[in-house]
Amino acid sequence: MNNSNTSKKDFPIDVDAALQTDDGQPFDIPVGGSLGLLALGYKGIMIWREKIRQSQKHINSAKEG
Amino acid sequence: MKKRKVLLIGWDGADWKYLMPLIDKGLMPSLSRLIDNGCMGRLATINPPLSPMLWTSIITGKRPYKHGIHGFTEPNSDQNGIRPILSTSRTCKTLWNILTQNKKKTHAVGWWPSHPAEPINGIMVSNLYKSFELKGDDSPLLKGTVHPSSKTELFAKLRVLPQELTGNHLHPFVKNLEEIDQKNDPRLKNIATNLAECSTIHSAATYIMENEEWEFMAVYYDALDHFCHGFMKYNPPYRKHILKSDYELYNQVVSSACRFHDMMLGSMLDMVDDETTVMLVSDHGFYPHNNRPTKIPREPAGPAVEHSPYGIIAMSGPDIRKDTLITGASILDVTPTLLSLYGLPIAEDMDGKVLLDVFNVQPEIKTIRSWENLTPPVRPDGTNGDGSHASNTEFNDSNVGEELNWLIELGYISDNSLQEKETVNAAIKENKFNLALAYIDGNEWHSGIEILEKLHADDPQILRFALRLIHAYLNVGKLKKARALVQNVREIFDRENPQIDLLEGTLLLAEERYRKALKLFKKVESEAGNRPMLYLRIANAYLRLNKLDDAERAILKELQNDEENATSYYTLGLILHRKMNFEEALEAFLDAVGLLYFYPAAHFYIGECLLALGHYEKAIQAYENCLKLVPTMNRARQRIISIYETMLHQPGKAIKYKLNFENNIDGTVTIVSGLPRSGTSLMMQMLKAGGMEVLSDNTRLADESNPNGYFEHEGIKNLWKNNDLISLADGKAVKVIAQLLKHLPLNYNYQIIFMERDMFEVVRSQQKMLVRDGKNVDMEQFPTHLLEEYKKSLAETKNWAAEHANVEIIYIKYADIIENPFHQAMLVNDFLSGNLEIEKMARLVDGKLYRERSV
Numbered sequence: 001m002n003n004s005n006t007s008k009k010d011f012p013i014d015v016d017a018a019l020q021t022d023d024g025q026p027f028d029i030p031v032g033g034s035l036g037l038l039a040l041g042y043k044g045i046m047i048w049r050e051k052i053r054q055s056q057k058h059i060n061s062a063k064e065g
Numbered sequence: 066m067k068k069r070k071v072l073l074i075g076w077d078g079a080d081w082k083y084l085m086p087l088i089d090k091g092l093m094p095s096l097s098r099l100i101d102n103g104c105m106g107r108l109a110t111i112n113p114p115l116s117p118m119l120w121t122s123i124i125t126g127k128r129p130y131k132h133g134i135h136g137f138t139e140p141n142s143d144q145n146g147i148r149p150i151l152s153t154s155r156t157c158k159t160l161w162n163i164l165t166q167n168k169k170k171t172h173a174v175g176w177w178p179s180h181p182a183e184p185i186n187g188i189m190v191s192n193l194y195k196s197f198e199l200k201g202d203d204s205p206l207l208k209g210t211v212h213p214s215s216k217t218e219l220f221a222k223l224r225v226l227p228q229e230l231t232g233n234h235l236h237p238f239v240k241n242l243e244e245i246d247q248k249n250d251p252r253l254k255n256i257a258t259n260l261a262e263c264s265t266i267h268s269a270a271t272y273i274m275e276n277e278e279w280e281f282m283a284v285y286y287d288a289l290d291h292f293c294h295g296f297m298k299y300n301p302p303y304r305k306h307i308l309k310s311d312y313e314l315y316n317q318v319v320s321s322a323c324r325f326h327d328m329m330l331g332s333m334l335d336m337v338d339d340e341t342t343v344m345l346v347s348d349h350g351f352y353p354h355n356n357r358p359t360k361i362p363r364e365p366a367g368p369a370v371e372h373s374p375y376g377i378i379a380m381s382g383p384d385i386r387k388d389t390l391i392t393g394a395s396i397l398d399v400t401p402t403l404l405s406l407y408g409l410p411i412a413e414d415m416d417g418k419v420l421l422d423v424f425n426v427q428p429e430i431k432t433i434r435s436w437e438n439l440t441p442p443v444r445p446d447g448t449n450g451d452g453s454h455a456s457n458t459e460f461n462d463s464n465v466g467e468e469l470n471w472l473i474e475l476g477y478i479s480d481n482s483l484q485e486k487e488t489v490n491a492a493i494k495e496n497k498f499n500l501a502l503a504y505i506d507g508n509e510w511h512s513g514i515e516i517l518e519k520l521h522a523d524d525p526q527i528l529r530f531a532l533r534l535i536h537a538y539l540n541v542g543k544l545k546k547a548r549a550l551v552q553n554v555r556e557i558f559d560r561e562n563p564q565i566d567l568l569e570g571t572l573l574l575a576e577e578r579y580r581k582a583l584k585l586f587k588k589v590e591s592e593a594g595n596r597p598m599l600y601l602r603i604a605n606a607y608l609r610l611n612k613l614d615d616a617e618r619a620i621l622k623e624l625q626n627d628e629e630n631a632t633s634y635y636t637l638g639l640i641l642h643r644k645m646n647f648e649e650a651l652e653a654f655l656d657a658v659g660l661l662y663f664y665p666a667a668h669f670y671i672g673e674c675l676l677a678l679g680h681y682e683k684a685i686q687a688y689e690n691c692l693k694l695v696p697t698m699n700r701a702r703q704r705i706i707s708i709y710e711t712m713l714h715q716p717g718k719a720i721k722y723k724l725n726f727e728n729n730i731d732g733t734v735t736i737v738s739g740l741p742r743s744g745t746s747l748m749m750q751m752l753k754a755g756g757m758e759v760l761s762d763n764t765r766l767a768d769e770s771n772p773n774g775y776f777e778h779e780g781i782k783n784l785w786k787n788n789d790l791i792s793l794a795d796g797k798a799v800k801v802i803a804q805l806l807k808h809l810p811l812n813y814n815y816q817i818i819f820m821e822r823d824m825f826e827v828v829r830s831q832q833k834m835l836v837r838d839g840k841n842v843d844m845e846q847f848p849t850h851l852l853e854e855y856k857k858s859l860a861e862t863k864n865w866a867a868e869h870a871n872v873e874i875i876y877i878k879y880a881d882i883i884e885n886p887f888h889q890a891m892l893v894n895d896f897l898s899g900n901l902e903i904e905k906m907a908r909l910v911d912g913k914l915y916r917e918r919s920v
Contacts, residue, residue, distance in 0.1 A: 003441050032233040038264040039328030041271025045264070 018021045019047060068230070069407055070273075070341040071382075073283045073399070075176070076326060077116055078290030080350030080378045080411055081631075083300070087323050095331035096379065099345060101382025107629070108399075109661050110349040112506035113499050114372040117150050119348035119396055120177045120285060124159045126400030126415035130512070132157050134178060135496035137366070147492045150178045150191070153454055158436050160400045161185050161513035164281050167409060172273045173283040175266040181209030185452030188212065188277060190220055190269045192285070195262040223272055225264040227257040234260060238321040239314055251350065256318060260325070263288035267329045274336050281403075286329075292322035293351040294368050302406055306359055319353075342382030342406060346399055350375045356597070356627055364709065365495045365527060375629050377659065384425050393662030394420050399668055405430055412436045416507070418662075418909060448740025462759065484601040498530065505533075508695075521550075534797045535568050539575050542787035547572050563593035570602055575786070579609045595626065601633050608640055616640045631661035638670055645859045647677040658690075659899035665694040676704070676773045681712045697729045697757030699811030699871065706870055726870050735897060738803050738862075739820030740855055744879035746802050747910065748818055749776035751882075751890060752798045754909050755901030760799040769837050772907075776800055784802045784808040792918055803862045815872045818864075822879040824852055886910035 019027035029037070029051040037044035087093045088100075092848065109881060111122060111129075121134040129135055129175045133156030139149040155178075165186040166169045172187040173179060180191035185250050196207075211217045217731040235242055239254050262288050270284040274451050296318035298304075303312050330345070337343060350373035361367045378394055380386075384406070397417030404411055412432035415462050421427055433439070437715055441450025449455060504513035517534040524530060529920040538547035551569050558565065566589045566905035568842070573582035585604040589599060607616035620637045623630065628703045638653035649672035657667040672687035685708055695701075709719035735757065737748045753759045760778050767774040777800050780790040788810045791799075795813065828851055866874045873897040882889045890906035 011375040030233060033229075034233050035237055035325055035328060038225065038234065038260070039267070039325060040332050041275075041329070043271065043275075045223070045225060045268050053086040 026063075067340060068280050070279065070337070070410055071281050071339055071403055071406060072337055072343045073281070073403065074333065074343070074345045075120060075283070075285040075286070076289050076345065076347050076377070077120075077177075077287040078293050078343075078349060078351045078372065079326075079347035079378055080353065080373055081105075082350065082373070082377065083319065083353035084377065085295075085325060087320060087327075092324055093321070093327040095327045095334055095606060096345075098334060099330070099343060099379050099381050100597055101387075103343075103379065103385045103387060104389035104391050104719065105377070105379040106394050107350075107392075107660065108378040109376040109395045109631075109663070110372070110374050111396060111503070113366065113372070113502040114347055114349040114369050115366055115499060116290065117177050118499065118503065119805060121155060121159075122347060122416075123396045123399045124161070124283070124741050125178060126157075126160075126404075126412070126417040127157055128253070128397070128416045128507045130507065130509065131414065131416070135500045136492065138492045139496065140492055144489055145486070147488050149180070152179050152183060152191070154178075158451060158453065161187075161189070161283065162453050163282065163404065163409065163436050164407070164449040166436075166439070166450055169280040169407065170278050171281045171452070173285075174270045174273065175285040175287070176283060177287065180207070181454070182212035183452050183454055184212050184446075184448035187279065187281075188216060188273050190266075193576065195224070195265045196221065220269055220272075222275055223265070223268040225261045225268060227254070227261040230257050230261060237324075238318050240317065244314065252295065252315065255416060256292075256435060259288045259291045259295075259322070262291075263326075263329070267332075271332065271336065274333070284333075286326065289322055289326060289347075290351070292319055294371060296322075297351060297353060297357060297371065300353060302354070303353075304357070304359070318375075340383050341738070342385060343380065344399070344403070345377065345379045346396070347376030348396055349373065350377070350629075359629070362529075365491070366499075373629065380423055384428075385423055386425050389422060391420060391422055392659035395662060397449060397474060400803055405530065455902055486709055494524070498533075502533065504539075505537055506778040510537060513537055514541065525553075526557065528554070528564075531557075532564060532568060535572070539568075539571055542575070542789065544575055544786055546570065547575070557854065561592075563589045563596060567596065567599065567602065568796075570606075574602070574605055577609070577786075579606050581607045583610070597627065598623070598630075598632075598701065600626070601630070601636060604633075604636050604640070608636065608643070611643075613640055613644050617644075629660060631657045631664055634660065635664065637668075638667070638674075642670060645677075647674045650674050651678070663694060665698060665701075667689050668694065669698070672701065672704060673882065676708065681708050684708060696725075697812055699726055699729055702726050702729075703811065703869060707868060723870055729812060730814050730871060731792070733816065734791060734794045734796075735798040736796060736806070736815050736817045737800045737820065738806055738817055739822070740803055740824075740827050740859070742827050742834065743822040744820040744877075744882065745802070746773065746775050747770050747879070747882065748797060748820055748877065748893075749800055750774070750909055751886075751893070751906040752818075752901070755890070755894070755903065755906040757897075757901060758797045760794040760797045773911075781805075804858055806862055807865050811869075811871060813871065817866065817872060817874040818896070819866075819874055819876050820879055820895060821876050824855055827855065827877075828852055 019029065021027050029047055031051055033048045037048045084093065084096065088097050110119060115136065115262040116135055118129045118134050121132045122128060125132045131733055133154055134150055137150055139150050139154055141148045152495065161171045161173050161183070162185070168186065170187050171185050172189065173185070174190045175192050177192045179189060180193040182191040191210045193207050195211050206217050206221045211220050228651050232242065235256060237741055239245065239253065242253060247253055265282045266284065266286055270282070272278065274282060296315050298307060299312050300319045301314035301316055352371055352373045362370060376396065378391055381576065395417060397415070398420050399417065401411045401415055401417045402420045402423065405428045408428070410433040411419060412435045414435045414437070423696060444450055447455070458654055498520055501513045501516035501520070504510070504516070514534070514537045517530060517537060520527070521530045521534050531550060535547050535550050535554070538544070538550065551565065554565055566585055570582045570585040570589070573579070573585065583603065586599060586606060589596060600619045604616045604619035604623065607613070607619060617637070617640050620633055620640060623633045624637070624844050627633070634653045634657035638650045638657060640765035641650035643651055651671060654667045654671045654674060658664050658671065668687055668691035672684045672691065675684035675687055685705050688705050691698055702725060705720045706719040706726070709715045709722070735752070737745050739745045739751070740801070749759055749761070753776070759776055760781070761776045762778045762780070764779045765775045765777050781794070781799055782799055784791070784805045785808045791810055791813060801809070803819070806817070828848060866872045875892065877889055877893065886902065888906035890903045893906070894901040894903050
């Protein structure tokens with residue numbers, strides 16, 4: 001089991017729409033995470049892990065490209 | 066009707082003393098929000114302040130000797146090693162069991178100890194959930210971590226691992242983290258582990274709160290306590306013995322940990338609606354400022370010296386008062402208060418009370434004898450109806466090492482203590498010691514002493530066993546035993562140990578050797594500096610010496626050091642009460658019970674102050690509070706009777722208390738009393754001749770002054786020090802001189818035969834006895850001052866007897882016995898309800914011994 005590979009189908013969260021700023025703009029998730037995301041609880045953790053996954057995917061495809 | 070929802074959050078070691086400055090700076094907005102919407106106060110801990118015991122008391126409402134959790138570890142199933150303490154060792158129901166039994170949807174995460182998880186009506190994630198190997202991120206959860214086990218994989222994925230954390234997470238804790246030499250300094254790793262562990266608990270809790278139906282949710286975070294043990298020493302203000310470089314690196318760790326907890330609290334508050342009651346509690350506090358200890362004792366559970374006696378409580382919800390300061394709350398009150406929120410009865414075998422002050426409208430408090438006997442039927446899946454483990458639950462000990470490693474890391478158990486046999490014995494011994502302290506904290510002194518005596522006998526070289534035993538002896542008035550043990554300890558250990566000096570000083574106070582006690586305390590002050598409770602002891606010495614101004618100065622000094630010590634406020638109250646400053650004394654006693662509600666003597670003195678101030682009804686209430694805590698305290702009952710009868714002129718209301726008085730009586734003692742040389746020995750002889758059993762140890766032998774013997778008991782002569790011995794006289798007759806009658810305990814009925822003799826004759830007879838004993842007495846001089854003293858003393862005794870419902874008294878004149886022994890014997894026989902042989906009593910009266918006759 002590797003927690004950072006947890007896929008979004010494991011948990012009922014719409015990762016892309018989960019976090020917004022006060023004025024309704026999408027919140028830019030830092031790849032390095034933040035205390036704020038941890039404090040959000042499981043949602044923050046899942047979103048952060050998803051961000052890492054996407055970032056990794058992006059790097060991999062850039063390498064391949 | 067809408068379902069009641071309660072969120073109970075535990076922050077181990079949280080203390081207003083370090084939280085408040087952060088709240089005031091606006092750095093803990095969520096906690097501020099919780100307080101603004103509800104009420105807050107201190108939550109008194111119980112002793113010993115060890116978290117597994119305390120959190121079990123919080124969730125059961127019972128003291129450790131009732132709930133069965135007595136330490137951090139226990140022997141494993143094979144008795145060849147130790148394991149973290151498990152939920153299977155608990156011997157009573159928790160709140161989640163009672164709620165399960167009442168069909169409430171109930172969840173609990175991380176509670177210490179809750180492994181293996183119990184089959185409650187909801188999800189339970191045990192305290193070993195967060196314990197994982199630091200190296201691998203694929204370590205499986207221990208079997209028994211999650212109930213239902215079908216959710217194990219899901220919760221495994223919700224964990225946050227230390228190695229996932231980045232500089233983004235750690236930088237707020239340590240600004241210059243790149244300066245840390247991580248090969249040699251494990252502290253950054255410890256911060257990461259703490260942070261990962263509490264994030265893990267929070268992750269599981271938030272998942273349940275958002276995805277499961279719930280009526281009760283309990284979440285326990287231990288990280289604040291861990292952060293404090295590791296880093297409070299670096300918290301501002303800077304102290305000289307700390308390395309400056311360490312201080313500069315780590316001085317923000319505790320405040321950052323608090324702020325992170327506030328962020329987690331914020332997200333939880335966002336998840337609940339206005340109809341949910343939220344209660345945030347801690348099990349004990351943590352010394353943050355100058356009273357932080359500079360050294361941690363090298364003994365099991367040594368780090369607990371950093372714990373302060375008051376944790377926190379903050380509460381908000383639909384029925385909870387706003388802007389209210391909760392006073393007198395204890396960790397034992399959490400479960401009773403929450404049960405009453407659900408409209409469920411409080412069990413009489415719980416040690417806590419309902420915190421009535423927190424409610425907008427006081428709920429109806431229902432009570433039952435115990436929840437333990439109400440066993441619901443077994444559920445279709447074979448589990449118990451209250452969600453507790455089946456009695457045959459077995460636990461696999463393997464893989465619990467990580468939790469043990471943490472306990473070693475924190476210093477709660479020693480790192481060489483995993484050596485099998487020795488380790489098992491050490492764990493058993495430690496848990497017995499903790500149990501003894503728990504008994505003592507619950508005023509069950511004799512049970513505590515019994516265990517301590519055994520521990521000390523087995524290990525006389527362990528100082529803390531001996532010190533606690535001395536302390537216990539002192540508190541029950543076993544002064545001879547305390548003195549012997551102090552001498553013994555001085556021989557075995559360092560004779561110049563200030564800890565022993567302090568205890569010996571306290572012993573000297575109890576022995577009424579106040580000046581010597583004061584001298585010893587001053588020695589400690591000059592040699593060892595300002596030690597906790599030193600000025601409290603000095604104040605007590607001055608108080609006994611009636612140097613009230615000195616006593617007041619000393620106690621104020623103690624309060625400057627530690628403003629949260631209930632005993633200091635109590636002592637201040639005693640000083641002010643003695644100064645007849647009843648209003649300020651009342652304030653001090655109220656401060657004492659505000660800190661520690663379980664303080665019967667302080668409640669009693671609140672009554673005394675109110676009585677002195679003429680607030681009779683309120684005084685009765687205070688004495689009532691005292692009786693609720695100690696139902697056998699007939700002194701308080703006596704005051705209530707007296708107020709109803711003589712102040713309020715409502716004798717009818719006194720009847721109930723008189724009846725209760727009787728219910729708390731352990732037996733009946735016949736007392737022969739009077740001034741020395743007033744015929745008390747003669748009366749003792751008469752009673753013996755009449756067939757009554759007398760209590761005498763024959764230490765004082767017959768002599769010329771008393772040719773037929775004294776019939777005394779040396780122990781009874783020390784009633785003022787220790788009145789326990791009176792139990793030996795139950796059903797017998799015993800001689801007690803008039804001046805000692807006021808020291809008789811109130812749990813016996815007394816039939817007192819009080820001998821009266823012409824005062825001039827008494828004094829003359831005493832003088833002659835002294836001469837016979839070879840003392841130098843000027844027979845030409847009559848000591849008139851003594852005569853006055855005796856008159857005063859007799860008047861006081863008569864008042865004392867008239868005021869006490871448990872005292873019946875008959876006054877017999879010595880001259881009348883000599884004159885008409887048969888008639889007087891008859892009177893005595895009638896008074897004692899008549900089974901004595903009157904003739905035998907009368908026959909032994911020898912008129913020749915009436916040698917000192919007034920003309």
